[in-house]
Amino acid sequence: MTMPGTARTIQLVARRELATRVRSKSFLISTVLIVVLIAVYVLLFSIMGRSSSVKVGLSGQSTGIATQLRTATSALGKQVETSSVGDQTEGEQQLLSGKLDVLVLGALDAPTVVVKSTMDPTVLAALNSLVRQQAIQGVLAQNGLKPTVLDAAENVSVRPKALQPEDPEQGQRTALAYIVGFVLFFSIQTFGVSVAQGVVEEKSSRVVEILLATIRPWQLLVGKVIGIGVAGLLQVVVIAVVGLGLARSSGALTLPDFAVGSIFSALGWYLLGFFLFATLLAAAGSLVSRQEELQSVITPVTLLPVLGFVIGLNLMVSEPNNVTSTVLSLIPLFTPTLMPGRIALGIAPTWQVVLGVLLMLAAIALFSWLGGRIYANAVLRTGARVRLRDALRCAEGR
Amino acid sequence: MVGELAPCGRCGYLGLLMTNLGHAVIMTTADIGMDVVEPRREGSPLAEEVLEIDRVSKRYGDVVALSDMAFDVRAGELFGFVGSNGAGKTTTMRIVLGVLAADSGEVRWSGRPINLRSRRQIGYMPEERGLYPKMKAFDQLVYLGELHGLSTADARRSASYWLERLGVAARRDEEVQKLSLGNQQRVQLAAALVHQPRVLVLDEPFSGLDPVAVDVMSEVLRERAAAGVPVVFSSHQLDLVERLCSRVGIVRSGRMVACDEVDRLRAAGPVRLAVNAPQAGPGWTAGLLGVRELDATDGRTVLEIDDGVDDQMVLAAALATGPVREFTRQRPSLAELFRNVVSEEKKS
Ligand SMILES: Nc1ncnc2c1ncn2[C@@H]1O[C@H](COP(=O)(O)OP(=O)(O)OP(=O)(O)O)[C@@H](O)[C@H]1O
Ligand SMILES: [Mg+2]
Numbered sequence: 238m239t240m241p242g243t244a245r246t247i248q249l250v251a252r253r254e255l256a257t258r259v260r261s262k263s264f265l266i267s268t269v270l271i272v273v274l275i276a277v278y279v280l281l282f283s284i285m286g287r288s289s290s291v292k293v294g295l296s297g298q299s300t301g302i303a304t305q306l307r308t309a310t311s312a313l314g315k316q317v318e319t320s321s322v323g324d325q326t327e328g329e330q331q332l333l334s335g336k337l338d339v340l341v342l343g344a345l346d347a348p349t350v351v352v353k354s355t356m357d358p359t360v361l362a363a364l365n366s367l368v369r370q371q372a373i374q375g376v377l378a379q380n381g382l383k384p385t386v387l388d389a390a391e392n393v394s395v396r397p398k399a400l401q402p403e404d405p406e407q408g409q410r411t412a413l414a415y416i417v418g419f420v421l422f423f424s425i426q427t428f429g430v431s432v433a434q435g436v437v438e439e440k441s442s443r444v445v446e447i448l449l450a451t452i453r454p455w456q457l458l459v460g461k462v463i464g465i466g467v468a469g470l471l472q473v474v475v476i477a478v479v480g481l482g483l484a485r486s487s488g489a490l491t492l493p494d495f496a497v498g499s500i501f502s503a504l505g506w507y508l509l510g511f512f513l514f515a516t517l518l519a520a521a522g523s524l525v526s527r528q529e530e531l532q533s534v535i536t537p538v539t540l541l542p543v544l545g546f547v548i549g550l551n552l553m554v555s556e557p558n559n560v561t562s563t564v565l566s567l568i569p570l571f572t573p574t575l576m577p578g579r580i581a582l583g584i585a586p587t588w589q590v591v592l593g594v595l596l597m598l599a600a601i602a603l604f605s606w607l608g609g610r611i612y613a614n615a616v617l618r619t620g621a622r623v624r625l626r627d628a629l630r631c632a633e634g635r
Numbered sequence: 636m637v638g639e640l641a642p643c644g645r646c647g648y649l650g651l652l653m654t655n656l657g658h659a660v661i662m663t664t665a666d667i668g669m670d671v672v673e674p675r676r677e678g679s680p681l682a683e684e685v686l687e688i689d690r691v692s693k694r695y696g697d698v699v700a701l702s703d704m705a706f707d708v709r710a711g712e713l714f715g716f717v718g719s720n721g722a723g724k725t726t727t728m729r730i731v732l733g734v735l736a737a738d739s740g741e742v743r744w745s746g747r748p749i750n751l752r753s754r755r756q757i758g759y760m761p762e763e764r765g766l767y768p769k770m771k772a773f774d775q776l777v778y779l780g781e782l783h784g785l786s787t788a789d790a791r792r793s794a795s796y797w798l799e800r801l802g803v804a805a806r807r808d809e810e811v812q813k814l815s816l817g818n819q820q821r822v823q824l825a826a827a828l829v830h831q832p833r834v835l836v837l838d839e840p841f842s843g844l845d846p847v848a849v850d851v852m853s854e855v856l857r858e859r860a861a862a863g864v865p866v867v868f869s870s871h872q873l874d875l876v877e878r879l880c881s882r883v884g885i886v887r888s889g890r891m892v893a894c895d896e897v898d899r900l901r902a903a904g905p906v907r908l909a910v911n912a913p914q915a916g917p918g919w920t921a922g923l924l925g926v927r928e929l930d931a932t933d934g935r936t937v938l939e940i941d942d943g944v945d946d947q948m949v950l951a952a953a954l955a956t957g958p959v960r961e962f963t964r965q966r967p968s969l970a971e972l973f974r975n976v977v978s979e980e981k982k983s
Contacts, residue, residue, distance in 0.1 A: 443765030450732040
């Protein structure tokens, strides 16, 4: 009989864990469920982008073009609702609050057009042609038919002024940030908790006693973390590929390169996040001997990231330059779920990404050491819940 | 007769065993004619295959679980490990397997301190059975075989063999949690055997088995021992231990109090006489010195006589009452020896 080396031992343990997870029903169900959720989200997103009508506010002289504007846009296949607005200030307020999409002010032949962030291209085209007509009529009235008519018409056009200039692809980026954030958050939590459950299963069934008569605790821990981590990675890859395919075929995604980049970097973030939590959760799991007690020990480890994620994600979408969300995204516990979102939104400078990764690597090293120690000391103590202090201090076992 | 305790090799105090229920008769081992000092085995050819537990101590807080526990199990030997609940059997075995650390003392295999490498060659059946509840029996055995260093092909072959041998081949693809307790136990034994271990350490392997399974288990243990594997197992079924084991060790409160071949232990115990004299009235032995009546039913009396008492004198007394239909000289069973040890514990 040959002595299996460490690599073979870890590989055997990891293979068993991977096979057990991938064959389980919950793995299949959760994968399908997430893909369906993403499909629904993508679908809603693309429907919303198409159907809504544009609300145009008219003020002063331009009130007169209301009927013409509606006719022109409906000819181009776009619904427009017009309303008259008192003055510029009132109109801009309505723009900011979302009651209006476009505000048209001033003289008919040279109107000022204001939008909140982006101008609807159909409305822009319609306005341009209307304004040109006005200009042509004005010039004709003054000079009769002269060649300058065409020049005059060429010179006028609508140049919308944005109150908050924005990338036209912002919507897609936001959607991507949400999806990537949620998938990462869900995967890291699910498979991290799965590690803790696996540890308790081995303790409660006492199989750990047979295993540890043969292999070392850290070999069992590393094999388990790798096996379950790979199962999770597999799920994230399936979700990424299917999600990307859906988004592109539905036409909701027009940024293929950017999206592919951020989705594949999400795989890296998943691994970092998983390894960060896995050993901590394994250590927490090793303190108890029954599945019913598990919740109480892992809650501290799982709840904190939930808070950070919810607060951070909402902050960075509503206020991209908020310092709190920047700081949160640099704290290792939150980095894997927040940083990819900030990258997708285009608000994370490279140095922050690099710093985030470095801090995470340092935290992984620290947590693995700490978690491995707690695990090795506590995993063979069945019965009453092991106190954290005892597990850290005592070198029971070997 | 010398009234002092004498150590039995490294096995603690055999002398206590000789203590009779009523009388505090203590003998040295010299009186019962056995080798007191066992030769040290290091360096001898046998050193290759001996599992030695050398003065191992373990406390749990204030509870002393083991104090200077010492015995050894030799190649080809079936060693029975007995003692009342809480005596320290499981603790000893867990220390041998390294799942528990001793406070002091040493476990040696082939003369060298035991380490992870040598522990891999032990087949272990823990007291609290442990297998993955949701894993199929066969897959589980293959996995454990591989972890112990078998190639996948060897592990599969060995797993099939042991499932067949232990009569659970039909259950190979069932989840362990769906098996009956006895069948789980058989799979558990298979798990201890699947990697062709060179030592077997089994904690109460017979508990929960039906008579057929007991026979299968006994046969397998005998066969392994015959193949040169030292086998140590704990059990509360003393008749079984008596039948199976070449040697037994009796533990009390964390110490080995008797450790020898079953026959020798029995031979060292007090002599019993069974006398069937139908016409003997109650108290017919009253005048005989060094003779105690243990039991009397329907004219059949069981007597215990001190060493040196002439049994022919008892026979003469019985004949004096009338006809004698039976007169046998017996040695106490292991169960009776065990009870003596336990009653010692109550006294101390
Ligand atoms: N984890 C523990 N914490 C505290 N005391 C313990 C622990 N495990 C065992 N003990 C104590 O150690 C002593 C020996 O226990 P052990 O389990 O070795 O006995 P045993 O001979 O196997 O008994 P049984 O026949 O009941 O299985 C007992 O007094 C027991 O109470
Ligand atoms: Mg026990």
